[in-house]
Amino acid sequence: MKDIIIIGAGVVGSLLARKLSSYNLDVLVLDKENDVGNVTSMANSAIVHSGYDPIPGSLKAKLNVEGNRLFPNLCKELDVSFSQIGSLTVAIFDEQLPMLEELANRSKENGVEVKLLSKEEVLKMEPNLTSEVKGALLAPSAGIVNPFTLVVHAMENAVDNGVKLCLGEEVTSIKDNGDFFSVITKKNTYEAKVVIDAAGVYSDKIHSMIEKIDYEVKPRKGEYYVLDHYGKMLVNHTIFPLPSEKGKGILVSPTTSGNFIVGPSSEWVDDKEDLSTDKPTLVNVKAQAQMMVPNIPFNEVIRTFSGLRPTPSTHDFILGTAKSNNRFILASGIESPGLASSPAIANYLVDNFVSKVIKLTPKKDFNPYVRKRFVPSKMTSKERNELIKAHPEYGKIICNCEKVSLGEILDEFSRSVPPHTIKAVKKRTRAGFGKCQGGFCQPLVLALIASNYKMKKTDVLLDKDGSYIAHYLTKEAK
Ligand SMILES: Cc1cc2nc3c(=O)[nH]c(=O)nc-3n(C[C@H](O)[C@H](O)[C@H](O)COP(=O)(O)OP(=O)(O)OC[C@H]3O[C@@H](n4cnc5c(N)ncnc54)[C@H](O)[C@@H]3O)c2cc1C
Incomplete structure (x- = not known):
C-alpha cells in the first residue's frame, strides 16, 4: 500500500512528486507515456508569465504570481535554464491604449510590478517591432524556461529522494474502497491511501472514474513555428499582443536555447490526441505575428508543432478534493499559465489538501539539488x-x-x-x-x-x- 499515487508525470505531477519527496512518504507516480513530460508540458510557449492578466482573485492569478516568484531558485536547484527577460504587451492601434491601462491596473491588483511605456521607449528596447506600435506594458518579472529539462529534472530529483516512477502505466479505472483506493492500469493494480489526479487533458476522465463530475476539460490546440538560432537577434523580450477571450494571443519570443518561437493559435478540437498542424492556421499565426514584428525571418523556420491546452469549463484551475472523498485530490484543468504556476500549485495542494489527510514529517536528508550535468x-x-x-x-x-x-x-x-x-x-x-x-x-x-x-x-x-x-x-x- 502506497501513501500517495500521483497520476500524471507532466510538470504538475513531477513538481508535486518532488515536493512530496521532501516528507517521509511512500509516493508512486504513474504515467501512460514512456517518458515524463511527454504531453502538454513539452509543447507550450515556455513562458514563466509574470501574472499580469489572470482575473484578480482567481487561483490562476494567485498561483501564477507565486509560481513566478519561486522560479529563479527552483531552476537553480534543478539546474534548468531560466532567464528573466521580461515581457512586453504591445498596443498597435490607438484604441488599444486604454486596454493597456486596464491591464496595468489589473497587474497592480495581482501584485505584479509593471511599467507603461511610450512608443519611443518601446522602439528603443525593441527596434524590430512595427513602427506602428503605440505603446506597451513592460512586465520585468516574466521569464523563459526550458520546459523539457524542468520536468525531467523535477522528477529526477523526486526519484533521487525516494519517489517511485512507473511509466507506460495507463490508468483505466479507480476503485474507492473507503479508506484506500485501488488504481487499475492496463498492466497492474496499485493501492494508495491518497490519489492525486494530475492527468492534464485527461484529468476530467480520471476524476470521473470515482464520481460524477460537473465540468469538462476540453483540448484547445495551439500551433507554433520554431526559428533557428543562427539568425540575428529578433526580439529581446517576449512580445505579446493584447489578451482576448481566446487567451494571451500569438507571441514572438526568444527561447532559452537561443531560438525564436512564434505562436500559438487557439482552436478547440475534439480529439485529446490531435497534435496535427495545418497550413491555414499557421498562415494566420504568421500574419498575426507580423503585425507586431514585421521582419520575422520565416525562411529560418526549422519546425512547426502543436500542443493541447487542458482547458476547464470552470475557467480556473480545479484544485481541491473530490466531493465524495477528500483523499482524492485534484490538479485538473491546468491550462496556461500552468507552467508558470506549477511550483506554486504543488505547494498549494500539499499545504491545503494533502496535509489534511496524511501526516507530513519533513525528511531530514532531503536533497533539493540534481546532479550537475556537463554541457x-x-x-x-x-x-x-x-x-x-x-x-x-x-x-x-x-x-x-x-x-x-x-x-x-x-x-x-x-x-x-x-x-x-x-x-x-x-x-x-x-x-x-x-x-x-x-x-x-x-x-x-x-x-x-x-x-x-x-x-x-x-x-x-x-x-x-x-x-x-x-x-x-x-x-x-x-
Ligand atoms: C499551446 C500552449 C501554450 C502554453 N503556453 C504556456 C506558457 O507559456 N506558460 C505557462 O505557464 N503555461 C503554458 N501552457 C500551459 C502549460 O503547458 C500547462 O498548464 C501544463 O503543461 C500542464 O501540465 P500538467 O502536468 O497538468 O499536464 P500534462 O503535461 O499534460 O501532464 C499530464 C500527464 O498525465 C498523463 N496521463 C493522462 N491520462 C493518464 C492515464 N489515464 N494514466 C496515466 N497517465 C495519464 C499524461 O501522459 C501526461 O504525462 C501552454 C499550453 C499550451 C498547450
Missing part, C-alpha cells in the same frame, strides 16, 4: 578543454547542429529518469533539435540507445509505442 557548448574553451582531457567522450560530437557530445548522451543513461526513446534523448540533450532535425544524429542516437539497453536497433522507438524507425538491418532489407 560543453555552454563552457569556456578552457573549461571545455579540461573536461575533454579528463573525459574524452565530451569531445566527440553526436549532434552537429546543437553541438551535443557523446558524453552528454551517455550521462543521461546513468541518471535516475533515463531516456529510452530518441525523443527522450532529444528533450534532455537537444540532440536532434537543430536545423537538420536529427537527419545526421538520429542513427547515432538510435545506436547508442540500442547499445545501452542491449536491444535490437529495430526495437528502438522514436517516441510513442509503435514508432519504430528501423524496420530491417540493411542486409536484411526485403
Whole structure:
C-alpha cells in the first residue's frame, strides 16, 4: 500500500512528486507515456508569465504570481535554464491604449510590478517591432524556461529522494474502497491511501472514474513555428499582443536555447490526441505575428508543432478534493499559465489538501539539488578543454547542429529518469533539435540507445509505442 499515487508525470505531477519527496512518504507516480513530460508540458510557449492578466482573485492569478516568484531558485536547484527577460504587451492601434491601462491596473491588483511605456521607449528596447506600435506594458518579472529539462529534472530529483516512477502505466479505472483506493492500469493494480489526479487533458476522465463530475476539460490546440538560432537577434523580450477571450494571443519570443518561437493559435478540437498542424492556421499565426514584428525571418523556420491546452469549463484551475472523498485530490484543468504556476500549485495542494489527510514529517536528508550535468557548448574553451582531457567522450560530437557530445548522451543513461526513446534523448540533450532535425544524429542516437539497453536497433522507438524507425538491418532489407 502506497501513501500517495500521483497520476500524471507532466510538470504538475513531477513538481508535486518532488515536493512530496521532501516528507517521509511512500509516493508512486504513474504515467501512460514512456517518458515524463511527454504531453502538454513539452509543447507550450515556455513562458514563466509574470501574472499580469489572470482575473484578480482567481487561483490562476494567485498561483501564477507565486509560481513566478519561486522560479529563479527552483531552476537553480534543478539546474534548468531560466532567464528573466521580461515581457512586453504591445498596443498597435490607438484604441488599444486604454486596454493597456486596464491591464496595468489589473497587474497592480495581482501584485505584479509593471511599467507603461511610450512608443519611443518601446522602439528603443525593441527596434524590430512595427513602427506602428503605440505603446506597451513592460512586465520585468516574466521569464523563459526550458520546459523539457524542468520536468525531467523535477522528477529526477523526486526519484533521487525516494519517489517511485512507473511509466507506460495507463490508468483505466479507480476503485474507492473507503479508506484506500485501488488504481487499475492496463498492466497492474496499485493501492494508495491518497490519489492525486494530475492527468492534464485527461484529468476530467480520471476524476470521473470515482464520481460524477460537473465540468469538462476540453483540448484547445495551439500551433507554433520554431526559428533557428543562427539568425540575428529578433526580439529581446517576449512580445505579446493584447489578451482576448481566446487567451494571451500569438507571441514572438526568444527561447532559452537561443531560438525564436512564434505562436500559438487557439482552436478547440475534439480529439485529446490531435497534435496535427495545418497550413491555414499557421498562415494566420504568421500574419498575426507580423503585425507586431514585421521582419520575422520565416525562411529560418526549422519546425512547426502543436500542443493541447487542458482547458476547464470552470475557467480556473480545479484544485481541491473530490466531493465524495477528500483523499482524492485534484490538479485538473491546468491550462496556461500552468507552467508558470506549477511550483506554486504543488505547494498549494500539499499545504491545503494533502496535509489534511496524511501526516507530513519533513525528511531530514532531503536533497533539493540534481546532479550537475556537463554541457560543453555552454563552457569556456578552457573549461571545455579540461573536461575533454579528463573525459574524452565530451569531445566527440553526436549532434552537429546543437553541438551535443557523446558524453552528454551517455550521462543521461546513468541518471535516475533515463531516456529510452530518441525523443527522450532529444528533450534532455537537444540532440536532434537543430536545423537538420536529427537527419545526421538520429542513427547515432538510435545506436547508442540500442547499445545501452542491449536491444535490437529495430526495437528502438522514436517516441510513442509503435514508432519504430528501423524496420530491417540493411542486409536484411526485403
Ligand atoms: C499551446 C500552449 C501554450 C502554453 N503556453 C504556456 C506558457 O507559456 N506558460 C505557462 O505557464 N503555461 C503554458 N501552457 C500551459 C502549460 O503547458 C500547462 O498548464 C501544463 O503543461 C500542464 O501540465 P500538467 O502536468 O497538468 O499536464 P500534462 O503535461 O499534460 O501532464 C499530464 C500527464 O498525465 C498523463 N496521463 C493522462 N491520462 C493518464 C492515464 N489515464 N494514466 C496515466 N497517465 C495519464 C499524461 O501522459 C501526461 O504525462 C501552454 C499550453 C499550451 C498547450
